[in-house]
Amino acid sequence: MNIIEQMIQKKAYELGYEKCGIIPIGLMDGYAKKFEERIEKVPKSKMFYQNQQRLVNTLATYPWAKSVVVLAVQYGKYKIPEVVKGHIGKSYLFDIRVDKNTKEYQNNRALEKYMQELGLKVETNQKFGVVGMRWAALQAGIGIVRRNNFLYTESGSWVHLEAWVTDREMELKETNDVLQCPKNCNRCMASCPTKSLSDPYTMSPTTCISFLTTFGGRNLPQEPLSRTFGNCIYGCDICQDVCPMDKGKWKEEEEFPGLAELSSVLTPENILNMEEGFYRKKVQPKFFYLSSEELWKWKVDVLCYMRNNYKETYRPLIINACNNENYKVREMAYSICKELCLQ
Ligand code: SF4
Ligand code: SF4
Structure with missing residues (x-):
């Protein structure tokens, strides 16, 4: 009987999370191999990935960790103000990691409190994660990772992933019926303006517009790729926007707190x-x-x-x-x- 796992999952659903799975910490071992493979495929990404080394060896930071609770929450439901549409990446516009006014942020806090009340020691890092998030989500059955490198649930790629490490041995796989990419589809790769997506599941993060227009943008005046940025000002959604598996998945139904005023x-x-x-x-x-x-x-x-x-x-x-x-x-x-x- 996995009573405690089921209680966490039930609470997550009540709070509005789309998916919740729990995996033993040992299932994160394969992430180190994946991580090395990515660097081997794109050696110039080494510097970028080195900054994420802490995610490879979670146990070095949290030696007490025994399992990972991983969740997906849909954000593809918010109205996108016309003035920023196509100019600012949607994951930044609807960033729920730091905005305390959003119900998603509050739900994250409520779920953590609930797990602590169940007697678990838990730890998260809302901004930058405590584990390789997409790998954890894949292992937990939350969804699948596509050729554009994004994790998809039934809501498409417009989901935010969250994870906690816990000090209790637990396992509860989520279920999904997300279809694989169509066999011959390469739309995401063909549409990438900077050719950062060169092969299925292979990307060069340091040439991606999302990197060059945000934390990586140190020398844009001398950056030849900047001529390919098109309408993008801060971030890029092109490899998601063109994806047939994302078609019709964004539903502009709700106002995101404060965004209409800020966008103007x-x-x-x-x-x-x-x-x-x-x-x-x-x-x-x-x-x-x-x-x-x-x-x-x-x-x-x-x-x-x-x-x-x-x-x-x-x-x-x-x-x-x-x-x-x-x-x-x-x-x-x-x-x-x-x-x-x-x-
Ligand atoms: S976000 Fe834009 S630049 Fe980056 S890989 Fe996708 S299409 Fe290419
Ligand atoms: S555009 Fe095609 S190949 Fe790329 S992620 Fe979407 S379905 Fe897969």
């Missing part, structure tokens, strides 16, 4: 003119991949977007950015002025 100030023009104080207070806490010192990266991202989608109304803004206090913003603006002969 996230136009390219407003970002370029944004004051540091406003950024630190209103924008950075939500889009935490860039620090409170990195408004300049948003401005460089926007200049990149303005170059890739140039229209005359951008001219004075780009010229004005040549006087920005940050040298990277100035460098980007200068290079655009030179290229497009703006004066």
